[in-house]
Amino acid sequence: xxxxxxxxxxxxxxxxxxxxxxxxxxxxxxxxxxxxxxxxxxxxxxxxxxxxxxxxxxxxxxxxxxxxxxxxxxxxxxxxxxxxxxxxxxxxxxxxxxxxxxxxxxxxxxxxxxxxxxxxxxxxxxxxxxxxxxxxxxxxxxxxxxxxxxxxxxxxxxxxxxxxxxxxxxxxxxxxxxxxxxxxxxxxxxxxxxxxxxxxxxxxxxxxxxxxxxxxxxxxxxxxxxxxxxxxxxxxxxxxxxxxxxxxxxxxxxxxxxxxxxxxxxxxxxxxxxxxxxxxxxxxxxxxxxxxxxxxxxxxxxxxxxxxxxxxxxxxxxxxxxxxxxxxxxxxxxxxxxxxxxxxxxxxxxxxxxxxxxxxxxxxxxxxxxxxxxxxxxxxxxxxxxxxxxxxxxxxxxxxxxxxxxxxxxxxxxxxxxxxxxxxxxxxxxxxxxxxxxxxxxxxxxxxxxxxxxxxxxxxxxxxxxxxxxxxxxxxxxxxxxxxxxxxxxxxxxxxxxxxxxxxxxxxxxxxxxxxxxxxxxxxxxxxxxxxx
Numbered sequence: 001x002x003x004x005x006x007x008x009x010x011x012x013x014x015x016x017x018x019x020x021x022x023x024x025x026x027x028x029x030x031x032x033x034x035x036x037x038x039x040x041x042x043x044x045x046x047x048x049x050x051x052x053x054x055x056x057x058x059x060x061x062x063x064x065x066x067x068x069x070x071x072x073x074x075x076x077x078x079x080x081x082x083x084x085x086x087x088x089x090x091x092x093x094x095x096x097x098x099x100x101x102x103x104x105x106x107x108x109x110x111x112x113x114x115x116x117x118x119x120x121x122x123x124x125x126x127x128x129x130x131x132x133x134x135x136x137x138x139x140x141x142x143x144x145x146x147x148x149x150x151x152x153x154x155x156x157x158x159x160x161x162x163x164x165x166x167x168x169x170x171x172x173x174x175x176x177x178x179x180x181x182x183x184x185x186x187x188x189x190x191x192x193x194x195x196x197x198x199x200x201x202x203x204x205x206x207x208x209x210x211x212x213x214x215x216x217x218x219x220x221x222x223x224x225x226x227x228x229x230x231x232x233x234x235x236x237x238x239x240x241x242x243x244x245x246x247x248x249x250x251x252x253x254x255x256x257x258x259x260x261x262x263x264x265x266x267x268x269x270x271x272x273x274x275x276x277x278x279x280x281x282x283x284x285x286x287x288x289x290x291x292x293x294x295x296x297x298x299x300x301x302x303x304x305x306x307x308x309x310x311x312x313x314x315x316x317x318x319x320x321x322x323x324x325x326x327x328x329x330x331x332x333x334x335x336x337x338x339x340x341x342x343x344x345x346x347x348x349x350x351x352x353x354x355x356x357x358x359x360x361x362x363x364x365x366x367x368x369x370x371x372x373x374x375x376x377x378x379x380x381x382x383x384x385x386x387x388x389x390x391x392x393x394x395x396x397x398x399x400x401x402x403x404x405x406x407x408x409x410x411x412x413x414x415x416x417x418x419x420x421x422x423x424x425x426x427x428x429x430x431x432x433x434x435x436x437x438x439x440x441x442x443x444x445x446x447x448x449x450x451x452x453x454x455x456x457x458x459x460x461x462x463x464x465x466x467x468x469x470x471x472x473x474x475x476x477x478x479x480x481x482x483x484x485x486x487x488x489x490x491x492x493x494x495x496x497x498x499x500x501x502x503x504x505x506x507x508x509x510x511x512x513x514x515x516x517x518x519x520x521x522x523x524x525x526x527x528x529x530x531x532x533x
Contacts, residue, residue: 051368056086056099057110059424061293062417063089069419071389075375081368088112090291100124107363108373111424114355116481118161119474126359127159131370138377142166142428149428152354156470162355163373167386167422168429169439171450172345172457174246175234178318179309182326183210183218194334195238195273198309202282205308213304220308221277222284224295227489230311232274237342238335239266243458246349249481250488251524253464256532258524260517262488263509269335274496288493299323314446317413324411329449332456343456346463354466356426376426383437385427388419402438412442467527477523483515 057066066072066085076083086106088095096112099105100121118125132139143150146166153164179191184201187210192198202220204210211218224230227248237243242252242259252259261267277283284290284298299307300320312318315327332341357376363369375381380390383401387393393416395402406415416422429437469477491508495501501508 050080050082051365052082052084053108053363053365053369053372054084054086054106055108055110056088056106056112057421057424058088058092058112059421060417061089062414063087063421063424064418066421069389070392071381071384071420074389075372075381079368079372079375081372083372103362105360105362107360107365107369109358109360110426111356111421113162113358115155115162115469115474116478118155118358119469119471120478122471124360124362125161126361126363126366127161128163128359128370129158129160131359131366132160132374135367135370136374136377138374138428139163142377142430145430149352152352152466154468156468161358163357163426165353165356165385165426166428166430167351167353167425168434168437169386169443169447170347170351171447172347172350173343173450173453174313174346174350175230175311175344176314176318176446176449177234177309177311177330177332177343178315178327179330180205180210180305180307180326181328182305183308186210186212191328191330192333193331194336196336198333199277199282202277202308203280206280206282210308211304211306217304217306218308219284219298219306220282221310222287222295222298222307223311225288225290225292227485227492228292230313232270232311233261234311234344235333236261236264236266236270237344237456237458238333238339239269240334240339240341241266243342243344243462245464246344246346249485251464253462253528256461256529258464258521258528260521262492263512263517268501268505271492271495271501273335275499275501278496279499283496288497314413314442314449316411316442316446320414321409321411329452331452341456342458342462343453345450345453345457348466352466353423356424373426377428379433382427382429382433384420385425386420386422386429387416387437387439393419400436400438403440403443405440412440464528465531467524467531469523469527473523477520480516480520484512484517484520487511487515 059066066087072083092112096117100117103124105124142164143153149164149166150160153160153162155161179201181191183205184191187204187208189201189204192201205218205220206216209216209218223232227233227250229246229248233244233250242254242261242264244261245251250261252261274283278285278287286294290298296318299310299318300322302322305319305323305326307319309330310318315329316324319327332343334341357373359366359369359373376385380396383396384390384394387403390396393404395404403412406412410418487508491501491504495504
């Protein structure tokens, strides 16, 4: 009987020890009155809790769920954080101000904001200068090796609110003008050199069934929706005066002056020409209602090539592996014989990408957030950032990183946008690292296209650089910009679709003036003059 009691007592005692051990370590202290106080030590359990970071990331429509991209989870594990992702593929411009005004913010924004947003909501964003010094050795290395990255990241108040990415294998030109060489050959046509030539080619594409399917289903000319990068505005260089920048703001420079392209005579003439094409059915009739996905899918019809000429990042990007061999680069058109046309180029905008990540004041664990952001700028993460994760899209071979061939019949551009953030990501691909990333031929060919366009690049004095503004100026620019570009966008679509630019041009210029365009350009001009000096 005694033995049974002893066994029961030992079992209970063992269970108590196990229970206390699982819950916490306890400290026992004798009080002055002889009683004993027990203090639980929860430091062990607390140290095992990972900081949670909430991140909103804006991605390409092709990009898979970021939770499914291995490199992001591996980075989170390495830094010791848990990430709660919110991914936005489309409609971000409509959602952005609502989110910022609500005050219910993520800890980090990736590829979501610009200088104007920081100026409009200055209390929402954390200066990262000291955090970079304390917790971001990779970013510091980038600043030391390429000092212009620090300049691009630093606001006029001396603070760093947005991080800069340096990306690989980038041409100086952004937009590739391509045309269906098979269609030209089928119809016995040469590549056009002037606007008149182009009109005649497009008319032949529309009327003579160049894809041979017995239907008039050809789209002679198409470009991307909205005021984006791959639009017919690149053709404004046909008059030999200006080349658009790559910001989407349709600005340029000439003889030391900032130029707003939508108020120039060249713009007037270009829009008039485009209306003539549209009115005769030579431009995609849904040019102003399609979204980017529709723009891309029309040129990749699985049965027949449907698009004659278009704008885009590369030939493969626009037409996929099925139709890419039918197309060739179309050199810049001249408005008429005797003009030397220009084509937009700006390496600082294609290789160095600003405002790729912002840290909000809502973030409670800024140390963990900065360490996570800095992880993107390590060599191994940077080698994956543009092309995709190791062992899926990239293979490490000694000091080299070999970009693997795409799967599922995808082109190289579509494959990378599916598996990585690409231009929307964070990375530092130094010149040394870039030389060790072995890209597929389709990617290197895109860089080589620059050699075809190079003689059409504007002189450096005609390229508007990335300019920095004060917070007050950014706020003023944001307010004016909204009104100015509403007028520009409305008339760009209306005049190409319906015509009327000749009778409305004067009132249009007056409306831009009333919207504050002169003040807008004055701010740009002041800083551009300082830059030149």
